[in-house]
Amino acid sequence: MSEDAAFDAEALEAARKLFAREARFMMGAVSMSGLPDTELPEVAFAGRSNVGKSSLINAVVGRTHLARASNEPGRTREVNFFVVDERLRLVDLPGYGFARASKGEVKKFQNLGRDYLRGRPNLKRAFLLIDSRHGLKAVDDEAMAAFDVAAVSYQIILTKADKLKPAEVEAVVARTEKQIAKRPAAFPRVLATSSEKGGGIPELRAEIASVCEV
Ligand code: GDP
Numbered sequence: 001m002s003e004d005a006a007f008d009a010e011a012l013e014a015a016r017k018l019f020a021r022e023a024r025f026m027m028g029a030v031s032m033s034g035l036p037d038t039e040l041p042e043v044a045f046a047g048r049s050n051v052g053k054s055s056l057i058n059a060v061v062g063r064t065h066l067a068r069a070s071n072e073p074g075r076t077r078e079v080n081f082f083v084v085d086e087r088l089r090l091v092d093l094p095g096y097g098f099a100r101a102s103k104g105e106v107k108k109f110q111n112l113g114r115d116y117l118r119g120r121p122n123l124k125r126a127f128l129l130i131d132s133r134h135g136l137k138a139v140d141d142e143a144m145a146a147f148d149v150a151a152v153s154y155q156i157i158l159t160k161a162d163k164l165k166p167a168e169v170e171a172v173v174a175r176t177e178k179q180i181a182k183r184p185a186a187f188p189r190v191l192a193t194s195s196e197k198g199g200g201i202p203e204l205r206a207e208i209a210s211v212c213e214v
Contacts, residue, residue: 006189007206015205018214021085023061028078032115036081038122041212042089046113046143047129049095052159055195056129057082057090060205067092079116088212091116091123096139117150124211125187126154127204132161132172132192136179148185153211155187156180157204162194 007015029035047053057067066082080092093113117126128143130136136156147154156176161169173190180186191207193200 007203007210011206011210012202015209016202018085018087018209019061019205023063023066023082023084023090025066026081026083026089028080029112030078031112032119035079035116035120036089038120040083040087040089040122041124041214042081042091042120042122043124043208043211044091044093044117044120044126045129046093046126047095047159048131048137048139051095051129051131052195053092053095053129056157056159056193056204057092059193059195059198059201060090060208079112085214087214088208090208093117093126096143114146114150117146117152123152125207126152127157128154129157129159130176132158132164132169135172135176144180144183144186148183151185153185153187155207156190157200158190158192160194160196161192161199162197 027034027036045053045057054067058064061082061084067080077094079094082090082092084090093116096113117123126147128140128147130140144154158169158172158176164172169192173192176190177188180190181188191200191203193204195201
């Protein structure tokens with residue numbers, strides 16, 4: 001999955017050790033005034049509802065229930081903060097593209113996500129999650145435009161790669177990389193992951209450790 005070998009074995013091992021340490025839920029914020037201090041580096045996860053965001057965060061920290069699925073009530077309309085080893089934070093942004101939520105409701109938590117992206121000096125990278133089977137959709141364009149406008153460096157992470165054959169995954173990676181080539185704030189490398197089978201998770205951990213400089 002990482003044929004361009006972005007990280008050597010040492011970096012992958014260091015990242016594995018980092019994420020084997022304690023990860024805890026810190027807090028959920030419902031408004032900008034409720035955000036925590038900016039002392040630790042953060043990476044944020046965004047994506048359509050049901051893209052596999054909770055599963056991916058759980059896979060990264062090696063836990064089954066830290067982040068909750070968006071079809072569960074409660075935390076999912078908030079910006080949720082998880083602290084890893086008291087050294088960095090994973091930030092779970094509200095999912096977009098909800099079919100069942102009202103328009104006003106959708107706006108409310110999308111605005112919060114957008115405000116977070118604009119006003120967060122310690123945000124090192126946003127990960128935009130895309131279902132491997134679907135690739136980029138119009139609704140994802142809006143998210144990318146928001147990142148580009150906010151000048152937030154973002155990387156596309158394909159989820160559920162186990163649902164495709166390896167050659168198909170490679171094709172989606174190549175196609176997606178082509179589609180984002182002209183996006184100003186997009187990181188050029190697209191990473192395919194499977195929370196279920198573990199593919200790409202060591203590389204994602206290494207990306208996080210690298211951008212957070214821990
Ligand atoms: P969220 O709404 O973005 O937080 O998505 P969830 O993490 O709740 O996942 C949505 C659905 O996709 C659930 O039924 C998961 O079991 C499934 N899913 C998530 N990640 C994977 C994966 O890597 N592989 C497969 N096959 N299914 C996945």
